[in-house]
Amino acid sequence: MTNQTPAPPYDYSPIVDRDPIVWPDGKKVAVHIGLNVEHFVFDRPSTSIWPGTAELTPDALNHGWRDYGSRVGIWRTIESLDRHGVRPSVLLNSSVVDAYPQIIAAGVDRDWTWLAHGRTNSELHTGLSIDEERRVLAEITETIRTATGRSPRGWMGPGLTETHRTPELLAELGYSYVLDWTHDDQPFPLTVPDMFSVPYSVELNDLLLFCKGLTGPDFLQMVVDSYEQLLADSATSGRVLPIALHPFVIGQPFRHKYLDQALAYLAAQPDAWLTTTDEIVDAYRAQL
Template sequence: MRPSERLDYEPIDGRPPLSLPRGKRTVVWIIVNVETWSDTDPMPRTVLTPPAGGIPAPDVPNWAWHEYGNRVGFWRLLQALDRQGVRAALAINGQAVEHYPQITSAARERGWEFIGHGFTQKNMQKVQDERADIQATTRAIESATGIRPRGWLGPGLTETWETPDILVEEGYEYVCDWVLDDQPVELRTRTSPLVNIPYTQECNDVAMMLIQHHPAREYFQRAVDQFDQIHKDSADTARVMALVVHPYIMGVPHRLKYFEQAIQHIHAHRDVEFWTGDQILDWYQENRPAPALRREPDGLIAS
């Protein structure tokens, strides 16, 4: 199926309202991305251009830039989240589960949700066997945590034409790649529907810091502006907002405080829940409206 064939256009205005428990109106979830970058392959992203051009091998400065995040930056993010009392979702490469066991243990101890994020940080369209890659990621997470992951985030949000179909067939219940709504939506697959939970491209440190080259304070300003509008929109029906960080970006010394300040601003609102993806999924499955009916030549069929 083409992406446009996997869901119908349904404007958020006019949908049956979604309600959160205990008088809450907005859900915020925080996704920390932990990845494995091969020290023999070209770097997925770079901070320093080689002085002589080309693609060096090994690319020590750019590999080390990323590795700093897992050695140091992650632990700053962890402390900030601990201080704010927030349980995050860890989107992690299957190989990173084994490469960084202390990160795995720290997330487990805090009850973070583990989300499949590819076996390595590689475009899913360039993976030799997509199903095998998804299976290997699932095994790595389940082996380390004792819990089978329910959610999936493609590396760089990449998918093939079959990714949603394969994910459902491999036991996944939700995906984050389809950044097109402020509420969960259902995607058609060749078997059962797959829920997409709102993620973010623009409140994402990759976009802000590495692509758009904003100063560090932009993370705080954009997160606050986005939250204030979504919170206002949620007066009539619940909305979901994501904040995305990578240890090698927001975990560095000159950026961390802006991430924590954004959480503090959101925390000041008593009608906001900080949830993980699986909590959002459970709530949505329990409260989603019944599917509308559309008329076809041979009768009424659920859309």
């Protein structure tokens, strides 16, 4: 018996060979804000701005940097989202439910779309047996459902991590899409029945951009440039513009106004559909 080489959970499909996608009301570019609402375990190495202290306990420098998002940055970001009428697609660590209940309450009041984003971003979703993973996913799902009143339909792993079984196990729990595969400008079916991929970005992503030295004006220009190119591409079929945000990054005072300007720009575009990942996958599935 030969060993089967693992394959990604999707088939190759060049964008030029697909049936056209039509977004609601004749819109051309579906824009979603992927708002990462995360919890990091104290005294465990996690996302860091300065690796020199990441292994220390306590690591006041990096933990404080991350914690700025839940204490300050998220509230500044919420003000801007509200001002421009944008409902984010929230990538939620389930441990946020206990750690920051005020954020959950704010999102419920605003009818945010909730996606599961693992338990904590201090743990990657990897190295699990099938039984362990089934239990972990069920616990994450139930925690979010109980806190928000809705079962999440979308998944993005912490650090965009999955096992080879994750899409299949998510389908068992009633999920319909993942954001982990960042390689397309459109939704598409996975090889797991009734499961889809929805675009997310590790390029137009504040955490990666600003930690490489780019500035607020750079971020704003990238949003504009991305929208203009996708709008041009949409002459043949609808496109998706994902913008990935982390409150401890974009919520810093010297960056915030550029997010606000980017949202103002997008809200003023007649061909932009400011929407959520749930609505994107529903509109796409209805056309299959």
